[in-house]
Amino acid sequence: SAVISQKPSRDICQRGTSLTIQCQVDSQVTMMFWYRQQPGQSLTLIATANQGSEATYESGFVIDKFPISRPNLTFSTLTVSNMSPEDSSIYLCSVGGMDTQYFGPGTRLTVL
Amino acid sequence: LAKTTQPISMDSYEGQEVNITCSHNNIATNDYITWYQQFPSQGPRFIIQGYKTKVTNEVASLFIPADRKSSTLSLPRVSLSDTAVYYCLVGSKAAGNKLTFGGGTRVLVKP
Numbered sequence: 001s002a003v004i005s006q007k008p009s010r011d012i013c014q015r016g017t018s019l020t021i022q023c024q025v026d027s028q029v030t031m032m033f034w035y036r037q038q039p040g041q042s043l044t045l046i047a048t049a050n051q052g053s054e055a056t057y058e059s060g061f062v063i064d065k066f067p068i069s070r071p072n073l074t075f076s077t078l079t080v081s082n083m084s085p086e087d088s089s090i091y092l093c094s095v096g097g098m099d100t101q102y103f104g105p106g107t108r109l110t111v112l
Numbered sequence: 113l114a115k116t117t118q119p120i121s122m123d124s125y126e127g128q129e130v131n132i133t134c135s136h137n138n139i140a141t142n143d144y145i146t147w148y149q150q151f152p153s154q155g156p157r158f159i160i161q162g163y164k165t166k167v168t169n170e171v172a173s174l175f176i177p178a179d180r181k182s183s184t185l186s187l188p189r190v191s192l193s194d195t196a197v198y199y200c201l202v203g204s205k206a207a208g209n210k211l212t213f214g215g216g217t218r219v220l221v222k223p
Contacts, residue, residue, distance in 0.1 A: 004155075033210060042199070043156065043213040092155050094211075099146075101211055103155025 002027055002095050004104035012110045013083055020079045021107045023093035028073035034066070037090040037106070046091075049076045083111045116200045116214040123220050130187040132217050134200030137181045142204040145176060145183045150197045150216070159198075160185070187219075195221045 003026040013019050023032060034046040046066055047057045055068040069077045080087050090106040117135040124130045136145070144163050148156040160167055162174040162183070173186040187194055197216040 042216050043211075045210055045212070048210055094155065097205070099144075099161060099205070100158040101156075103157065106153070106155055108153075 002029065002102040004093060004095065004102055006091075006093060006104040006107050008107060009105065010108040010110075012112060015084050015111055017083055018079055018081045019083065019109060020077050021091050021093075021109075023076045023078070023104055025074045025095055029095040030073070031095065032070065032076045033094045033101070034068065034076075034078045035092045035094065035103075037092060039088070043092065046078070080109065083109075085111045087111050116202055118198075118200050118214060118217045120215065121218040121220070123222060124190055125222050126191055127189050130190050130194070130219060130221075132185045132187075132198055132200075132219070133182055134185070134214075135182045136200070136202045139180050139202055140204060143180075143202050144205065145174065145180075146201045146203070146211075147172070147174065147185050148199045148201065148211075148213075150199065152196075156199060156213075190219075190221045192221050192223060195219060 005024045007022045032049045035043040036046055037043045045058050046061045047055045049055045049068050049070040051070045051073050065081055067079045088111045090108050092103050092106045094101050094103040096102050144161055146161040147159040149159050150156040160169055160172050160174045162176050164176050167174045175184045197218050199213050199216040201211055
């Protein structure tokens with residue numbers, strides 16, 4: 001199993017600003033995933049972050065809006081840039097394989 | 113990845129068995145069926161995974177018919193703490209580790 005922590009747990013931000021979310025894993029992993037969960041909705045994959053290479057973004061998500069860093073095998077950050085109220089969501093990171101994936105507790109973002 | 117369809121919500125009572133059926137008509141030969149549970153304000157957590165027939169663990173059972181076009185998650189004797197959203201996912205290990213979540217089933221267990 002893997003233990004994942006995220007910072008911050010929640011934040012309230014003004015539109016037009018940016019927020020960087022941190023994800024820390026207690027073991028080394030090759031791939032980390034970032035998801036978004038809008039209020040009352042299911043999870044949507046934003047991107048896959050591999051250490052030492054550019055993140056791979058899913059359709060509808062772009063690097064300029066959601067830049068991702070992966071400086072080592074236990075850490076990643078997701079930045080939500082130039083925020084608007086539509087970005088209000090829970091952002092979750094995860095690690096693991098198809099067999100079982102472990103999720104962080106999420107970062108609840110509210111954009112005013 | 114195969115698309116899944118499951119009921120939006122289900123109500124049950126403590127001590128009852130809850131069965132959630134998921135349809136995945138376009139499941140591929142290499143696809144596995146995986147179920148996750150999500151409590152409010154938490155990330156999803158793995159419950160069970162199967163390929164065919166029946167799988168059982170300490171939490172749930174998963175029934176998969178021969179054609180694999182559907183599957184049923186069975187939660188025995190639910191308690192109030194089983195109130196959560198349950199997601200059915202279908203995918204191939206060969207396609208990578210990313211998960212595609214469907215709408216999920218919101219299960220409410222009443223006293």
